[in-house]
Amino acid sequence: MSLKTIAEKTGVSPSTVSRVLNGTAKISDAVRARVFDVAREVGYLDDRARKGMQGALRSLAVAVPEALLAPSDTNYVSWTIFDGLRKAAAERGIALQPIVSEGDKLDPKTVPVELRKMQCDGIVVFFDENPQVLKEVARLRKPTVLLAGQDPSMHIPSVGIGNRYGARLGTDYLLGLGHRRIGLLTWKGRYTIRQREDGYREAMEQAGAGTDVFCLSGFNPALAEQEILGLIASGRFQGLSALFCLADNVALAAMRALAKSGYSVPGDLSILGFDDAVAGELTRPPLSTVHAPLLHIGPAALDELEHQYRNNRTGQPVRRIELGCSLAIRDSCKEYAA
Template structure:
């Protein structure tokens, strides 16, 4: 076809060897089409450059079936997994609205890293969405597969696949600075290890001390065994036993709301009042925070927007075909929800 010559559905149908109506159904998702015919039409549309032009006008549905890979510990529907379930429910709604079918796949920690790619090819999906699991070996394998893929709520340090994540570092920086503005200059950070996203929250917490010129020894790091409430309770209880005067801290910033719930239990059991004796802030913005006593101040993460953003990235990746496209890392902004668990420091305390 000559350069600059107009390309339409007729040219795509001729290249793919199908009727124009079939091309229309494939590109608009208006009728069930066999996998083989659908793939042939999309390949022809990519080769002719038609897919990229239609995508720019948001009129192509190039992703109709997606493998959804979720760690097994994120699947139980419980108060502990409110973050994962909020993401999953919103993603399901977004897929239904777009006519995208999800094929579930459970990620076991002992599974070979190639299991996701194998499952995706067996299910003949158009792309892969991974939630929460940012193991480098897993993401590297998916990246090498050449299949469109997006990681939700995680980071790919090697930038092999696209990802959607909260702006963890900047949000934690903003949260810590807010507490400092209220007079809290010695702050405990309750966190856990194993997730790159959580490491960014620690980075942001420390950034606030550096930015304000405060000594890093006043940034007290307390590690927990995990993210569940009992982990927060156990870690802070152990720390309180060794620091009955709170170590001079006036505030506690938790890397997850779940940790904050457990920490507040430990503080109450030890005889401390929130926020009169110590202020507490969480991170995630799950619904239980508002119902807690006192209601939890938290960093609110736009969990319900992750799925929509991930599907947009998958569409863009699928439509790019063989054209070079660097991995995209989309960070979504977070807001602070002020409630009763944070108060300003009483100057009389330090007289």
């Protein structure tokens, strides 16, 4: 997009557009606002900022558990986030150098050692919230970001989604439909999952409603389905009108378990998920869910690393960046009339 195009849209000369955008023009506030509005609308400001960042980061070390790399239903969230990071890095000409730990956790002994050996401009810690790993990585004093996780000790800057407020958004949606007995399906997971549970509890408490929390062994779909079948058979869902599942994997498992037990969704029970996995759109009924902007996490993490690379971090507070969630309303929830 050229200055000439902006000039044509605003009715001023290209030289005036250039001076306005460079902050050197003595011109009325109305004209200045019009130029910036058009420049934003056509993407010129974003393009200029992106070009201004070229030439900073060239390589990043990425510490990642091996189990999170395989594309699968269980790994939908981690794979989508990693794919977003990979594509954004390729677009910016940044090489990713992986350090892969066996299993689903980073090895706190080997990962810091491997990172010290690497020649890189920055470090991405992928998903793992192990405080021992994060503390050791922080000691390397390089631009670093924890991707899709949080460091409660605030040693490491992090980029992820607003888990607590995303869960509150989903709970408030169900409350707005008239539901008061809303069950929560969760599991003993990462810090971010506990934040989602906190959001649910906060919304229910503010609404003056009680909480019904069911803790599963994990979010593996097959295992979750079996455990939910057990909950249904034992009558644990009696009196509930809705289930809020803290991952779409669990929500889809709940829908299958309910169907096998003779219940309809949303006729007998409304179901709400979290993440907005593609599979949720293909179910019958399509799954209503909290949409997490997973593809935006990687680019936002690169922006944070660029910021750290260009600025002296000494004495600066660690930043935690949370991207806002939204609702993807489909057909698995309905209004409830007591």
